[in-house]
Amino acid sequence: MELLLRSTRVVTPEGVRAAAVAVTGGRIAAVLPHGTEPPPGTPVEELGDDVILPGLVDTHVHVNDPGRAEWEGFATATRAAAAGGVTTLVDMPLNSIPPTTTVPHLRAKQAVARGRAHIDVGFWGGALPGNLDDLRPLHDAGVLGFKAFLSPSGVDEFPHLDRHDLDAVATRIAELDALLIVHAEDPDRLAGAPQRGGPRYADFLASRPRAAEHEAIAALVDVARRRGTRVHVLHLSSADALPLIAAARAEGVRITAETCPHFLTLAAEEVPDGATEFKCCPPIREAANRDALWAGLADGVVDCVVSDHSPCTADLKVPDFAEAWGGISSLQLGLSAVWTEARRRGRTLADVARWMSTAPAALAGLSAKGAVEGGRDADFAVLAPDETFTVDAAALHHRNPVTAYAGRTLTGVVRSTWLRGRKVTDHGTPLTGPPALTAPTGRLLER
Template identity: 75%
Template sequence: MSDVRLVLRSRRVLTPEGERPASVTVGADGAIAAVLPYEAEPPPGATVEELGEDALLPGLVDTHVHVNDPGRTAWEGFHTATRAAAAGGITTLVDMPLNSLPPTTTAANLAAKRAVAGPKAHVDVGFWGGAIPGNVPELRALHEAGVFGFKCFLSPSGVEEFPELDRAQLAAAMAEIASFDGLLIVHAEDPGQLASAPRKGGPAYADFLASRPREAENDAIALLVELAREHGTRVHVLHLSSSGALPLLAQARADGVRLTAETCPHFLTLTAEEVPDGATEFKCCPPIRERTNQDALWQGLADGTLDCVVSDHSPCTTDLKTPDFGTAWGGISSLQLGLPAIWTEARRRGYGLADVVRWMSGAPARLAGLAHKGAIAPGRDADFAVLAPEETFTVDPAHLHHRNQVTAYAGKTLHGVVRSAWLRGERVADHGTPTRKTGQLIERTA
């Protein structure tokens, strides 16, 4: 214990064994040294942070963030995105391969992105690679360069430099990725279902919802299950919004298919019934669905069919959020608000902070293979979020740190105030304000 430099003491420490009073000690190497009884005497010379009834959580891990840097930094950037993450208790994020220019589809493009991200990172940042038509020969090199896996679309992505894969291209990518036991992460909407759905455009949310039917997700996931069985590929379904796919996912997993799935705060806390016409800050693809669908997603989390909750933070400039759901950019900006949004709804439904930690820290860390993240346990990185779980606040977009202060949560009152965030034992945010910039670029290691 001689090298302990920091002790965080709380009546509510969320450990893998449950919530309990504890003193968490941090060594000079930035790792957790021990989780001790609350009354333990602090080592001589260590700084002690008394947190009282504020809960000490492992820092959140968000594996679905569109930073858009370089190339579309008017939409977002590593400086602003990682500051927003820190303010929201997220200490590690993994950046999506599209919406930046160049996209992360070659090892050279990955190097270009890392060069931009490194000097700007307030929290730890990793990268997904991309699987697009024609880049199968690039996938192994990207894997060896340290990406955490490969994202693809089964329907148009919205940007021309990141096209979707057809069935044959998807099968080829899956076979290659399986050859080195990589991970494929998929935006799963069937293009045929989307093409045959009614498309009216205009300000009515009901018309937009009808244009992205549940069947589009369900059919795409059925294809993924079929090909994952054939090739043995590890596959992760991104931003699931259709509760109709849950039985298919559950059966595939029971059959031994290597399949995981995530959902997002907006699907779990917002409903189609509450979206005003013309309010395209609520537009995302797949879409926010009805209240009964949301109830089923919560059940999917509870029974383990859904593994994790991540943001799918997909920002844009304000002018792209036109009042027409047919033409507005689709994406929800929520990086700073995911923890309180989920905690607000989770507590209402009878879930505890341990559940939130499992969904938003432990499971995403496992998905990305980040064995040193995601839990308050000896040897893990000393990454923490300090949360006042019973305090409330009203979302004011002017207080958000992402570049364009557009959010579907504006004006909502949420439970859970993030007091501070810590990265390897260094405070990186304090009462909503990012402080020290200590983020590192991280790679897949196993």
């Protein structure tokens, strides 16, 4: 035993209980009774009533590095993640230049990330028109799965798949028994929606109708049913698609779904006109839709809650919703935002741990992550669940001080974050460890 963390509230797979967590070699050796005394000389971290959660696993993060590092980089993204209790993130293949669509491109991204990551980092590969023959090499090189768009992505270097391309990609990914994760909006429905532009949020919302999500998910279900592919719906915003996903799963289609903190905590009725820090695609919808997404989580139709942290420089958030970059910066705030709303709705920290750690770890195949139990990595988020704070965008650790949560009071303060038994943040401040250790110590993960 190299370390013992003791708390009256530890979130374990068996429930929340008083316990002492023993750490050896960066792994959880055992979860012991609270009063267990360690061998003489063993460091003990007394956490009182603060809650030990499994470190969050955020499988939907746009780091943008290399190529758009002025938007976000590995050092700043992982520092923000650690401050928010996230101990593992998986980087999306687009918004960096080059995108992660070939093995050389993957290696270029890994080279940039190496030595800069404060937490562990994995990588999704990209599935584009024309890169079908790159999928197996990327799979063999260790990507955790493949992302595709069914509508324009917003960047020229990452085009979307049409129905023919989707079928070919799904077939190849099924042969690999890999995972296909999909931005599901139908391009024809989007093209047919009113495109007024300007500062009114209502006009932007009308430009991204719920039917676009529903039809794209229906196409994804169809191809998954025919080809046997494992598929995952990214950032579900429309609750209208929940019955479709539930029915597909009931008949044996291998489909999972995620939603995001902003869809669970924000509502269209509250978005001020011109406030494009709230713009994302698909969009934040009405409060009634938000309630239905919470019901989907409670029913198990929605599996995961992940950030879709998609930052940009402040100048790209112009007050015209048609022209502004679409993306919500929330990497550091997801746990507190979700817990604020979850506790109001009678949900527990065990629920939050399942949605934000256990299920995303399982989705990405990261078997060492996602739970406080023997044999897993000693990754922890220590939370003061009853304390509140007001979000100051300028004090956050991601690169650009823009967030839809600015000025909001959230409940749940992350006291510290631990990566493989080593404290990496203390009250939101990144730590560099012993005097001889000056570089971040996150690892690059491969399948």
